Amino acid sequence: MKAPILSSWFGKSAVTAPPDIESAALRSDRFRLEREGDWQRLEDIVKRMEKGGLRRISDDELLALPTLYRTAASSLSVARETSLDAATLRYLEALVQRAWFQVYGPRKGFFAWFKEFILGGWSRAVREIWLDVCIALFVMVAGTLVGWLLVSQNSEWYYRLVPGGFADTRVPGASREVLMDTLGTEDSADRLSIFAASLFSNNAGVAILAFALGFAFGIPSLLLLVHNMALLGAMMWLFVGADLGVEFTAWLSVHGTTELFAILLAGAAGLHIGRSMAFPGDKSVLEAASASGRRGAVVMAGVVFMMVIAGLLEAFPRQLVGSVEGRFTIGGAFLVFWLTYFFLYRPARAEDGI
C-alpha cells in the first residue's frame, strides 16, 4: 500500500498509450477505455490543485472540473453495477474521493474567512455563548473577591497568590511611595516592544489553555479563572490598603479591559464546550462537542487578536501615559468598543452557501 506513494516521489513513471478500444474483449473494459481520458484529465487537475490551490490551474480547467468530477462519479456508479475490475473500481473510488475534497473542499480562502470573521462571525459567536460568558464573569468576580478576602484575613496568602516575579517590591507592608513607583511610566519606548511581544505570547498561551481545558467539562477553565482573578484581588487589596485604589485601577484599566475581557471569553469558550458535553440535550455528545468546539474556536481566534491589542496597550500606552484620567480614557474607550462590537453590532449573517 505504501509502495505507490514512494514511487510517486521518484519521478513520473512513463505513461503508456492506452490500448485501442476495439481490442478490449470485455464490455466493461471498453466502457473504461472510452472514459479513462476524462478520468486522467480530472486526476491531473486535482493533483495540481492539491499542490498549490487554484493558482496552478487555468480557467478552462476550473470550468471543466465539476463536469469531469460528475463524469467520474457517474462512471463509478455505472462501473459498480457492470464491472468486476477491482483495480478500476478502486482507482475510481480514490479519484472521486480526491476530487470531492477539491470540489466541495474548504475553498473559502483564509482572507475570505477572516473578513466574514471580523464582519460579524466573531461577535455572533460571542453572543451565542452569552450564558457561558455570564457564568465566567460571575466566577471571575467571585475569584477577585476570594483573593481579596483571603489576603485581608491573613497577609501570608499574598505570597501564595502572587508569584514571586510580580511581587518584587509590591508586597504587604510596602510604603505608598514604593507602590506608587510601580505604577509609574517609562521615559522612552525602548525595550517596550519586547515587553509587548512576550506579554502577548504569554497571555495568549494562558487564554488558549483556559479554552483547551474546557474539554474536561469546563471545570479546569473555571479554576484557572479563579486562580488568575484571586491574584488580581490580592493586588487590589494591597494597593487599596495604601490608598492607591484609583491609581491602581487606572493603571490596570489601560490594557485590563481588553485583556480581562479576552480571558473572560477564553474561559467562557472552554466552559461552553465542557457544558455542552455534560448536557448535550437532544444531540449526541459528539455532535454537541463538535458544534460547540467550532463556535469556541471562532471566539478563540478573536481572543488571540485581543491579546495582541492588550499586549501593545500594556507595553506602550500604559508605560507612557501617566495621568489617571488618560489611562481611564484609553481603558474605558476599549471597553466601550468591545461591548459595542460584541453586543450592539449585529450584521446580517452573510450566507456562505454550502
Added chain:
Amino acid sequence: MSAATSLRGLTNRPKQERYLVTPEGIEIPIMLASKGSRLGAIILDFLFFFVVIYAVVYFLIFVGGGVFDAVGDSMEGATGAFEFLYILFILFLFFMRYGYFMAMELGPRSATWGKRIVGIRVAARDGGRLTPEAVIARNLLRDIELFMPLVFLIFAPSGEQGNYGIAGAIWFAIFMFFPFFNKDNLRAGDIIAGTWVVEAPRTKLAETLSTSGAAASAGSSTLTGAKYEFGEAELSVYGEHELQVLERLLREDKDDALGPVHETICRKIGWDPGAGDERAFLEAFYAQLRAKLEGDMRFGKRKANKHA
C-alpha cells in the same frame, strides 16, 4: 441507488472503512488512518518543527552576531536591531507553536508535511467541508494534548518540579491513549472539532487486463498457440471473490505464483494441468469468467464466491 451498490452490507469490507455519500448520492469508501501512520506523522512533524526552530535560532544568532560586529563597541546602535530580532523570535515561536499545524491543515491538502508523507489527511466527520473553525479548534486542543505535557515531561527527570513530572506523564498518557477508546480513532481535538483523519489515497489507474495476452485474442496463447475456451459449467465454479484474487495475481506479475493456481483451477474444472503456459491459461480464464459474471450482473444475478 439499488441495494447492490451499497457497500455497507457487503462482506469482506475492511473494519476501518467509513462511507461518504456525495451530493450525487454515490457512496465512497474512506479509510480511517491507522494509529501507526498518525504516530508516524506526528513524529515527523515534530522533527520538522524542531529543525525549523533550531534553524531560525541559529540564523538569528548569526544575524545578531552581525549586528554587534557592525556597530563595534557601542551598544547604543545595537539595542534597536537586537530588540527587533528578539521580538521576531518571540512571535516566531508563538506562530510555530500554534500556526504550523493550522496553516498546513487549512491548505488544499488538509495535511501537515508529516501527514502528507505518510499519506493521510484531515476531513470533516459529517462529510461536509473542513472549515477553518474546525482546524482552529482541533489544533488549539493540541496544546494540552502534546505541548503542555511535553514540557512537564522535559522537567520531570530533573526532579525540580516534583510530582508535576508524574502528573504530566499521566496527562500525556490519557490523551495519547484517547484514540484507542473510540471506534473512529478520534483524539480529543478531533472530537471538539468534528474532524477525523483519513487516508489520502493515491491509486494509479492499472492496465486493462482484457486487452493484453490471451484475454485479447479470445483465449489463444501467443506462446503455444493453444486456444483456451471454457464452457458454461466450467465458468460457473467460481464467483467474484475468486475473480478478484485472480486479478490481483495477474497484476502482481510474479510468474512463479501462477503455477499452483493454474493447477488448482484445472483440478476444480476437471482439466488436465499441463505446464509451461500458465499465464495464457489464467488470462483466458480470467477474461471469460469476468465476461460471464458481468453478463450475469446485467441480469441482476451476482455470485459473491464459489460457495454462493
